[in-house]
Amino acid sequence: MQDYREFMEEVLVDEQAIQKRVAELGDQISHAYQGQELLVVCLLRGGMTFAADLTRCLTVSHTLDCMSLSSYGVGRYATSGNVRVNLDLLTNIQGINVLLVEDIVDSGRTLAHVLEMLKTREPQSLKVCVLLDKKYRREVAVDVDYVGFDIPDKYVFGYGIDIDEHYRYLRFIAAADLKKYRKGA
Amino acid sequence: MQDYHEFLAEVLIDESTLQKRIRELAAEINRDYQGEDLLLICILRGGIVFMVDLMRQITVPHAMDCMALTSYGVGARASSGNIRMSLDLQTNIEGKNVLLVEDIVDSGHTLTHVLEMLKTRNPKSLKVCALLDKAGRRELPVPIHYRGFTIPNKFVFGYGLDLDEYYRNLPFVAVVDPNKYKPSV
Numbered sequence: 071m072q073d074y075r076e077f078m079e080e081v082l083v084d085e086q087a088i089q090k091r092v093a094e095l096g097d098q099i100s101h102a103y104q105g106q107e108l109l110v111v112c113l114l115r116g117g118m119t120f121a122a123d124l125t126r127c128l129t130v131s132h133t134l135d136c137m138s139l140s141s142y143g144v145g146r147y148a149t150s151g152n153v154r155v156n157l158d159l160l161t162n163i164q165g166i167n168v169l170l171v172e173d174i175v176d177s178g179r180t181l182a183h184v185l186e187m188l189k190t191r192e193p194q195s196l197k198v199c200v201l202l203d204k205k206y207r208r209e210v211a212v213d214v215d216y217v218g219f220d221i222p223d224k225y226v227f228g229y230g231i232d233i234d235e236h237y238r239y240l241r242f243i244a245a246a247d248l249k250k251y252r253k254g255a
Numbered sequence: 256m257q258d259y260h261e262f263l264a265e266v267l268i269d270e271s272t273l274q275k276r277i278r279e280l281a282a283e284i285n286r287d288y289q290g291e292d293l294l295l296i297c298i299l300r301g302g303i304v305f306m307v308d309l310m311r312q313i314t315v316p317h318a319m320d321c322m323a324l325t326s327y328g329v330g331a332r333a334s335s336g337n338i339r340m341s342l343d344l345q346t347n348i349e350g351k352n353v354l355l356v357e358d359i360v361d362s363g364h365t366l367t368h369v370l371e372m373l374k375t376r377n378p379k380s381l382k383v384c385a386l387l388d389k390a391g392r393r394e395l396p397v398p399i400h401y402r403g404f405t406i407p408n409k410f411v412f413g414y415g416l417d418l419d420e421y422y423r424n425l426p427f428v429a430v431v432d433p434n435k436y437k438p439s440v
Contacts, residue, residue, distance in 0.1 A: 071292060071316030107256065112303070114321055114342075122307040125424035131256030133420040136299055138321070138342055157299075157323055157342040161420075230307075235318035235346070239310040 074227070074237055077250035083219055085241040088201075088229060091218050092120070095199060096127025098216060099169065108132040108167045111159065113139065113184075116173035119230030119238065120201045120218075124171060135161045141180060153183040163193040173230050174202040178210040185212065202226065202243065219243075259412075259422055262436035263429050267411060268404055270426040273386075274308070280384060280401050281312030284354065293317040293352050296344065298324065298369075301358035304415035304423065305386045305403075309356060320346045324365065338368040353378040354401075358415045359387040363395040370397070387411065387428065404428075 083091075099108075110132050112121035125134060138157035168188065175181055181198065188196055199216035206223045225248055227233045228240030234253055268276075284293075295313070297306040299321055310319060323342035353373065360366055366383065373381055384401035391408040410433060412418045413425035419438045 114299075115319060118297070118303055118321075119307045119311075122304045126304075126426055128424060131421060132424070133417075134300060134303075134423050136303075136321075136323070232318075235320075236316060238319055239313055239317065241311055 071236055071254075072252055074240065074244070077246050077248070077252075079224070079245040079247040081242050081244050082221055082224070082226060083229075083243040088218075088242065089123070092123050092201075093127045095216050095218060096124055096129075099124075099199065100127075100129040103130045103132075103167060103169075106130070106167055108169060109161055109163060110134050111168055111170045112136045113170065113172050114157065115238070116230050116232070117171050120173055121171045124199070133161065135159045137184070139180065139184065153180055153187070155187075163188065163191050165192070165194050167195045168193045168197070170196070170198045172198065172200045174204065174226070175200045175212065175214060176204045176207045178208050178212040181212045181214075182210045201229070202231075256421060256439055257437055259425070259429070262432050264409075264432040265430045266427050267406060267409070267430050268414075268428040273403075273414060273427065276403050277305070277308050277386075278312050280403060281309055281314075283401060284309075284384070285314050288315045288317075288352060288354075291315065291352050293354060294346055294348060295319045296353060296355045297321045298355070298357050299342065300423070301415045301417065302356050305358050306356050309384070318346065320344045322369070324369065326365065338365060338372070340372075348373065348376050348378045350377070350379050352380045353382070355381070355383045357383065357385045359389060359411070360385045360397060360399060361389045361392045363393050363397040366397045367395045386414075387416075 108130055110125055114136050137159055140154050140156055142152050142154055197215040200214050201218035203217045203220050204223055205220055224245040226243055226245055227237045228243045230238050232238045293315055295317055322344055325339045325341055327337050327339055382400040385399050386403035388399055388402050388405045389408055390405050410431040411428055412422050412431055413427050413429045415423050417423045
C-alpha cells in the first residue's frame with residue numbers, strides 16, 4: 071500500500087479543526103432537538119467516523135441506525151442514476167425526527183434520492199448533517215442543514231473517507247494528487 | 256428518555272482507561288501485521304464506536320468493511336440458532352488477513368457462526384478483536400486474539416453498546432441497575 075505522503079497534496083482540515091467543528095455541530099444539533107427524540111442515520115461506510123464522533127458530542131437522547139447505499143452507476147462520485155439500498159434502516163422512521171449523517175456531499179444526487187425515499191416513510195422531520203460540502207460540484211439542489219466545512223473541488227481522503235478502501239483511518243482530511251497516486255501500489 | 260444517571264449502577268470502564276487500552280490493542284495489531292495488508296470487519300451497530308477509535312490507531316495499511324447480522328431466534332445476544340446476514344461484506348476476503356472487530360463477546364454463538372461462515376471464503380488469516388469479553392457467559396469456545404477487557408456477567412451499556420437502542424454514544428462502559436431502568440415505550 072502506497073504511503074499517503076507520496077500523493078498527499080495538502081492537509082485540508084487538520085485533526086484539531088475537525089474535532090472543534092464536530093463539537094460545535096454537536097452543540098448546535100443538541101440545541102435544535104432539545105426535548106425531542108432523534109434518530110441519527112449513519113451512511114456507511116464513509117460516515118462512520120464522523121457519526122461516531124458527532125454522536126459522542128450530542129447531549130440529546132438519540133438512537134443510531136445505519137444505511138448502506140450504492141449507485142447503479144459507475145464510480146462513487148460519478149453517479150447520476152438511482153440508488154440501491156444494500157442495508158436498510160432497522161428503525162421505522164414514521165413520525166420520528168431523522169438526522170442523516172454523511173461524510174461528504176458532492177453532486178447531491180445520491181443524497182437527493184435518499185431523502186426522497188426516506189420522505190415516503192413520513193418522518194416527523196428529516197434533516198441532513200454533512201462534514202464536507204463540495205458546493206461547486208452540486209448538480210441537484212439539496213437542503214443541507216448542518217455543514218462542517220465547505221471544501222474546494224479536490225479529491226479528498228481521510229477521517230472516514232477512503233481511496234480504494236484505504237486511508238479512512240487518518241485523523242485529518244487531505245487532498246490527493248491523483249497523478250502521484252498508484253492504485254494497489 | 257430516562258437519564259442514565261438514574262439507573263447507572265457503576266462505571267465499569269472509564270473513558271481514559273478505554274482509550275489507553277485501545278491504543279495498546281492497536282500497538283499489538285500494528286506489530287503482528289507489520290508488512291501485511293489487513294481488512295478490518297466491523298459488526299454493526301455495536302462495534303462502530305470501537306472500530307472508529309481502534310482504526311485511527313492502526314498504522315499498518317488496512318481497509319475496513321462492515322457486516323450486519325441478525326439472528327433468526329429471539330434477541331441477538333441470547334441466540335443459539337443460525338445467523339442471518341443483513342449486510343454482507345463488499346470485499347472478497349479470499350487470501351486476505353481478516354480481523355473481526357466486535358464490541359462484546361458473550362455466549363460465543365454469534366461469533367462462532369460468523370467465523371465458520373467467513374472461513375468458507377478462504378481468508379489468509381482470520382482473527383478476532385473484542386473490546387469486552389463476558390467470559391463467564393461463554394457457551395462455545397471462541398478464539399479471541401485481541402481482548403480489551405474481561406468483564407463480569409453484568410448488564411452493560413455505553414461506548415457503542417445500547418440499551419434499547421439508546422446510550423451508544425456514552426464515552427465509557429457502565430453497568431445498568433435493572434431495578435431502576437425503565438425502558439421507554
